[in-house]
Structures are given as structure tokens and as C-alpha cells.
Amino acid sequence: MSEKVLEVKNLRVEFYTYRGIVKALNGVNLDLNKGEILGLAGETGSGKSVTGLSILRLLPQNARVVEGEIIFKGRDLLKIPEKEYNLLRGKEINAIFQDPHTYLNPVFTIGEQFRDILLSKKDSENNSSKVDDKKIEEIMVSALKDVKMPAVDRVLKMYPHELSGGMKQRVMLAIAFSLQPSLIIADEPTTALDVTIQAQVLEIMKELQRKYNTSIILITHDLGVIAETCQKVAVMYAGRIVEYGKVSDVFKNPLHPYTKGLMEALPRADVDVKVKSIPGTVPDLVSPPSGCAFHPRCPYAMEICKRQAPKPSYVKERVVECHLYS
Amino acid sequence: MVMEKNDVLVKVENLKKYFPIYGGILQKVVGYIYAVEDASFYIRKGETLGLVGESGSGKTTVGRILVKLEEPTEGKIFYNGSNVTNIKGSELKKYRRKAQIIFQDPYASLNPRMTIKDSIIEVMRVHHLHKGEEYNNALRLMEKVGLSEEHLYRFPHELSGGQRQRAVIARALAVEPEFLILDEPTASLDVSVQAQVLDLLKELQEKYNYTYLLITHNLAVVRYVSERTVIMYRGMWVETSRTKELFNKAEHPYTQALLKSVPIPDPEVKKDKFLISGEPPNPTTPVKGCPFADRCPYVMDVCKNEMPPIENVGDEHKVRCWLVTRK
Numbered sequence: 001m002s003e004k005v006l007e008v009k010n011l012r013v014e015f016y017t018y019r020g021i022v023k024a025l026n027g028v029n030l031d032l033n034k035g036e037i038l039g040l041a042g043e044t045g046s047g048k049s050v051t052g053l054s055i056l057r058l059l060p061q062n063a064r065v066v067e068g069e070i071i072f073k074g075r076d077l078l079k080i081p082e083k084e085y086n087l088l089r090g091k092e093i094n095a096i097f098q099d100p101h102t103y104l105n106p107v108f109t110i111g112e113q114f115r116d117i118l119l120s121k122k123d124s125e126n127n128s129s130k131v132d133d134k135k136i137e138e139i140m141v142s143a144l145k146d147v148k149m150p151a152v153d154r155v156l157k158m159y160p161h162e163l164s165g166g167m168k169q170r171v172m173l174a175i176a177f178s179l180q181p182s183l184i185i186a187d188e189p190t191t192a193l194d195v196t197i198q199a200q201v202l203e204i205m206k207e208l209q210r211k212y213n214t215s216i217i218l219i220t221h222d223l224g225v226i227a228e229t230c231q232k233v234a235v236m237y238a239g240r241i242v243e244y245g246k247v248s249d250v251f252k253n254p255l256h257p258y259t260k261g262l263m264e265a266l267p268r269a270d271v272d273v274k275v276k277s278i279p280g281t282v283p284d285l286v287s288p289p290s291g292c293a294f295h296p297r298c299p300y301a302m303e304i305c306k307r308q309a310p311k312p313s314y315v316k317e318r319v320v321e322c323h324l325y326s
Numbered sequence: 327m328v329m330e331k332n333d334v335l336v337k338v339e340n341l342k343k344y345f346p347i348y349g350g351i352l353q354k355v356v357g358y359i360y361a362v363e364d365a366s367f368y369i370r371k372g373e374t375l376g377l378v379g380e381s382g383s384g385k386t387t388v389g390r391i392l393v394k395l396e397e398p399t400e401g402k403i404f405y406n407g408s409n410v411t412n413i414k415g416s417e418l419k420k421y422r423r424k425a426q427i428i429f430q431d432p433y434a435s436l437n438p439r440m441t442i443k444d445s446i447i448e449v450m451r452v453h454h455l456h457k458g459e460e461y462n463n464a465l466r467l468m469e470k471v472g473l474s475e476e477h478l479y480r481f482p483h484e485l486s487g488g489q490r491q492r493a494v495i496a497r498a499l500a501v502e503p504e505f506l507i508l509d510e511p512t513a514s515l516d517v518s519v520q521a522q523v524l525d526l527l528k529e530l531q532e533k534y535n536y537t538y539l540l541i542t543h544n545l546a547v548v549r550y551v552s553e554r555t556v557i558m559y560r561g562m563w564v565e566t567s568r569t570k571e572l573f574n575k576a577e578h579p580y581t582q583a584l585l586k587s588v589p590i591p592d593p594e595v596k597k598d599k600f601l602i603s604g605e606p607p608n609p610t611t612p613v614k615g616c617p618f619a620d621r622c623p624y625v626m627d628v629c630k631n632e633m634p635p636i637e638n639v640g641d642e643h644k645v646r647c648w649l650v651t652r653k
Contacts, residue, residue: 043516043517043518044487044516164605166605167605194380194381194543194606195380195543195545195584195587195588196380196583196584196587196601196602197605198587198589199586199587199589199599199601200601200603202589203599203601221516221517222589223517223591224588224589224590224591225589226591227589227590227591227592227593227595228589228590228593229589247593248593248594251591251592251593251594252593252594261518262517262518263591265517265518265520265521266517266521266546266591267521267524267546267547267549267550268546268549268590268591268592269545269546269549269573269585269588269590270573270588270590270592270595272549272570273550275521275524275525275550276521277518277519277520277521277522277525278518278521279522281486281488281489281519282516
């Protein structure tokens with residue numbers, strides 16, 4: 001029915017640190033269809049950002065992909081030469097990060113850096129043609145209008161520090177969507193923003209996503225944002241996806257004990273709930289626990305959980321990695 | 327629950343704080359940041375008051391003024407009936423034993439070169455408490471916050487985020503305070519650990535009758551923990567009520583917008599979106615009229631020029647909005 005844009009197969013990533021080898025991703029499998037928003041949920045150190053960075057090939061120097069494939073439109077992104085990938089990045093795959101302050105250059109105006117980005121991608125498309133300045137101007141203006149930026153002409157002449165956090169994040173959205181990429185990795189795009197501003201930015205993102213039929217991987221620790229934005233959700237724990245399915249199914253009836261625990265640990269603003277915390281803390285990925293990584297914190301842990309890592313089980317349209325379901 | 331007037335432990339009246347901006351060659355005062363324009367509230371003994379606002383609302387400044395880390399520009403603070411706004415010297419030291427603050431980032435509030443034991447014992451020494459009994463007392467504090475003896479010998483970097491926040495709580499309790507100011511105590515923690523810390527705080531309150539001022543931007547946390555809530559916007563309180571009533575019957579358009587902006591982790595909840603446009607006003611210009619006027623969808627002419635009066639709209643429910651006044 002729907003076209004697959006991205007397929008991550010058995011991705012394993014390791015970080016080499018002075019403490020030893022951190023096994024950040026231990027076999028991640030993901031599918032993303034065209035025009036779909038997938039929420040990647042998890043706590044600190046669960047590997048959600050590493051998954052995003054692997055797809056963007058922006059992992060830090062001390063990290064290495066040990067195994068796995070990332071198939072994007074039929075090609076393995078991990079095997080594409082760097083030069084070629086640079087052309088893809090921005091045009092076909094783009095990113096929005098948490099802190100727009102660090103991703104906008106403070107010494108150039110918004111217009112200058114936006115133009116540079118467009119020029120670099122434009123050249124690659126057709127080396128011989130002279131860049132059409134007017135066309136670029138048009139793209140910039142329409143992209144900024146897309147994100148409902150007031151006084152576009154003035155904003156183009158502004159430096160990043162003259163804009164508020166919400167406005168900067170709108171600029172990031174405008175840049176990300178300007179070349180109409182097929183895939184956008186949004187890593188905690190609204191975490192640094194106030195709730196009223198977050199609501200504005202998410203609304204704009206959803207609108208543009210519908211307009212251009214973009215596929216988005218939305219990485220966030222905020223389950224509320226996922227429930228309101230995404231169609232599918234993947235819950236990560238200790239470098240693996242422990243549950244994957246439709247947002248409506250997973251939130252209504254979480255299967256994996258970790259997903260259940262997360263939902264129960266969340267205080268809510270709309271109703272009174274009794275919060276139940278998950279005992280213990282996230283494991284150290286230098287020496288992860290044997291078997292299922294969640295077993296030391298799991299209320300349903302069985303003998304087998306300590307010895308053997310669970311294989312993915314398919315429950316209706318859902319994937320769960322837990323011995324309870326195998 | 328009937329409470330008497332003299333149950334009030336902390337009372338804050340018309341607190342103002344302006345930070346001067348220096349500029350020019352002579353570094354003269356060229357303007358002010360109007361951080362707090364009017365904060366007024368009271369907290370009863372053993373109660374939790376939530377102080378809610380977005381960044382720049384002045385909520386953290388209020389907390390810092392309450393533990394006397396900042397001097398207020400105007401306004402009064404009463405503690406147990408006595409005015410503590412301008413206390414100094416030994417009086418201040420005594421007050422600091424009663425009122426403690428816990429910050430968002432536990433790593434920044436612990437000395438990285440001291441073990442947890444040393445950090446806790448130092449506090450007791452400063453206040454001349456438990457002479458000769460420091461260690462045993464530190465041990466008791468660790469048990470109180472759900473840590474064990476081995477954690478006493480750890481350095482802050484050897485603890486996880488949740489354990490660190492527990493250690494900070496233990497240190498705050500070392501002086502046997504009555505009043506704790508919790509400034510975003512769980513904002514840097516993961517969801518599963520946040521629940522642990524919130525439950526610990528609630529449990530401690532039940533057992534030892536601590537009084538809390540919970541400063542946060544997280545409405546879900548406020549709903550879970552606090553009995554009453556004050557909403558601040560741009561340095562000014564705009565609505566205050568019992569938490570339950572506030573969440574069900576918010577009167578101020580800003581409170582309503584805030585509540586409807588929080589993402590709810592339930593895809594079946596269909597909210598009527600009430601998005602407000604714009605962003606909070608610049609804190610370097612003094613507020614004339616209602617601070618929310620330029621973002622308010624119901625704005626009237628009067629809102630821009632005159633500060634709305636305080637209206638009682640229910641039991642302990644007060645709001646500052648011309649819509650309510652004119653209804």
C-alpha cells in the first residue's frame with residue numbers, strides 16, 4: 001500500500017571511550033513509510049539519538065557502525081561514498097535538532113546562511129547552470145512564509161541572536177523543509193521551548209509534513225508529544241527497540257513491561273493519576289545485563305530473561321521484544 | 327479541611343525584583359530587567375504550593391529571593407508571622423536553617439571534589455549541629471532519601487542523576503528545615519526516575535510535615551504534587567487556586583492556553599486546540615496593563631492600559647483578568 005522510505009536492519013553501533021566499548025545500539029530494526037511520522041521514544045542513553053545520527057551519518061569520531069544496513073529508497077546509506085552522501089543530506093534527508101542556537105552560525109545573518117545552504121545543494125544538482133539568485137530568494141521567502149514567520153524580509157537580515165528560541169526553531173524548520181526532502185530526522189525539536197511555543201512549532205511541523213508528504217522520525221522523551229504528533233511509535237531501551245507499533249495501539253495497551261512502566265510513571269496534566277515509578281536505573285552500556293537488558297528492573301522477569309535475549313515477537317501489527325510474548 | 331489563619335508558614339506580599347542593566351563607558355544603569363513585577367502568595371504548614379510559569383516568568387527569581395540569595399526591590403516576606411525581608415547576620419543564618427532550596431541540576435549543586443558524606447557533614451558543621459554525631463546522622467539522612475551507606479563514600483560523578491538528586495535532598499534535610507523550595511527538582515531526570523523522586527518528596531512531606539514551594543514549568547508534575555497553584559506570567563501572578571479547581575476551571579486565558587498546550591500522552595484524548603500566537607513580551611520594558619494583553623485572544627482596549635484588579639472567583643481562587651471583572 002504505502003511506499004517504504006527507510007528501512008533500518010540490525011543496526012549495531014559502538015562507541016570507543018576510555019571506560020571501554022559502549023554498545024549504544026544492539027540491533028535496531030525500523031521501517032518508515034512515506035508520509036509517516038514515527039516517534040522514537042526512550043530515556044537518556046537508550047540510543048534514540050544515536051539511531052538518528054547513524055541515519056544522518058553524523059556519528060562522532062569515536063563511534064563506529066559495526067553491523068547493519070540503512071536502506072533509503074533502495075540504497076544502503078552506509079555504503080554510499082561520503083561525497084555523494086553530502087549531496088543527499090539536506091536535499092533528500094534533513095535534520096532538525098534540539099538547540100537551534102548551536103546549529104545556526106552566530107556571525108552570519110539568517111539570509112546569508114540559508115542562501116549558502118541552498119547554493120551548496122543547488123550546485124550539486126546541475127554543475128553547469130549558473131545559480132539563479134532570484135530563484136533562491138523565492139525559495140527562502142516561501143520557506144519562511146511556510147513556517148508563518150512574520151516580516152520575512154526583516155528576518156532574513158537578522159542574526160540568530162536577534163530571534164527568540166521559538167523563532168529560531170521556525171527558521172530551522174524552514175531550512176529543513178525548503179528543499180522538500182523525503183526524510184527529516186527531528187531530534188527533540190521542541191524540548192528547549194515553552195509549552196505554548198512548543199504547541200505552535202509542532203503545529204507548523206505537522207502542517208508542512210502534510211503539505212509535502214514528508215516522512216519524519218521524531219526523537220523525543222516526551223510521550224505526550226508523540227501521542228499528539230505521530231502515527232507510529234518505537235520505544236527504545238538499552239540500544240534496542242523493545243516495542244514498535246501504531247501510536248493508538250501502543251498507548252492504549254502497552255505490551256512490553258518497560259512501555260507499561262513508562263506510561264505508569266508519567267504524571268498527567270489532564271487527569272489525576274497514581275504514578276508508579278520503575279525501580280532501578282538504566283543499565284550501563286559498557287557492561288549491559290545478560291539476557292534481556294530490562295530484566296533487573298522488570299516486575300515480570302523470569303529465569304529465561306536473565307539468560308537469553310528475547311527475539312522479536314509479532315503481536316497483530318506490533319513488534320515486541322519480550323519473553324512474555326514468545 | 328479547615329485551616330486556620332495562623333497555619334500560614336510563608337507569606338509573600340507584592341514582591342518585586344528589578345535587575346539593573348549597565349551600559350556605556352561609565353557602566354551606568356541604562357535600564358532594568360523587570361524580572362518580578364508582583365508575586366504574592368501564602369503557603370500553609372505542610373502544604374505544597376506550585377509556582378508555575380514559562381521561562382522568563384520570574385518564578386526562579388522568586389525562589390531565590392525566598393532563600394535570600396537575592397534582595398527584593400520591593401515587597402515583604404513573612405515567615406511564621408515575622409518579617410524576614412531584611413534580616414541579616416545571625417538572624418539570617420537561623421532563617422537559612424529553616425528554609426532550604428533544591429535546584430534543578432544536582433550535579434551543579436554538589437562539590438565534585440567532595441564525597442557525599444563530606445558534603446552533608448559540612449552543612450552540619452556550618453550550623454553547629456549534631457556535634458560528634460555527624461556520621462550517624464548522615465547515615466540516617468541517607469536512609470531517609472532511599473540511599474545506603476555505600477553512597478556516602480561516593481563522589482557526585484559516581485552517582486546516577488536520580489541518586490544525585492536524592493543526595494542533594496539529603497543534604498538539604500541535614501539542617502532539619504521546615505520549608506523546602508524545589509526549583510524544577512525533576513526537570514533533568516528521566517520519566518521513570520522523576521516518578522521516584524516525586525514520590526520520595528511526597529513521602530517525606532507526609533512523614534515530617536515539610537512545607538514545599540514547587541517551582542516548575544511542568545503542569546503534570548504540579549497536578550501530581552501540589553495542593554494549590556500560582557500561575558505566573560511575565561513576572562506577575564495571574565491566577566491562583568486549589569490545583570484541582572485550577573485544572574478544571576481555569577479562568578485566566580493564559581492558564582487556559584497553558585493547559586491546552588500541554589501534550590497529553592493519550593492519543594484518544596481529543597483536545598480542542600487553543601493555540602496562542604506570539605511570545606512573552608520583552609522583560610526590559612515595564613508592563614502597562616495586563617502583561618498577557620498582546621497574546622490574549624480576548625483582548626479588549628482596557629487590557630492594554632490598565633492592570634486588571636484581583637477578583638475572587640471561588641474559595642481561594644483568585645484571578646486577574648478584565649474578562650472576569652467585567653463578566
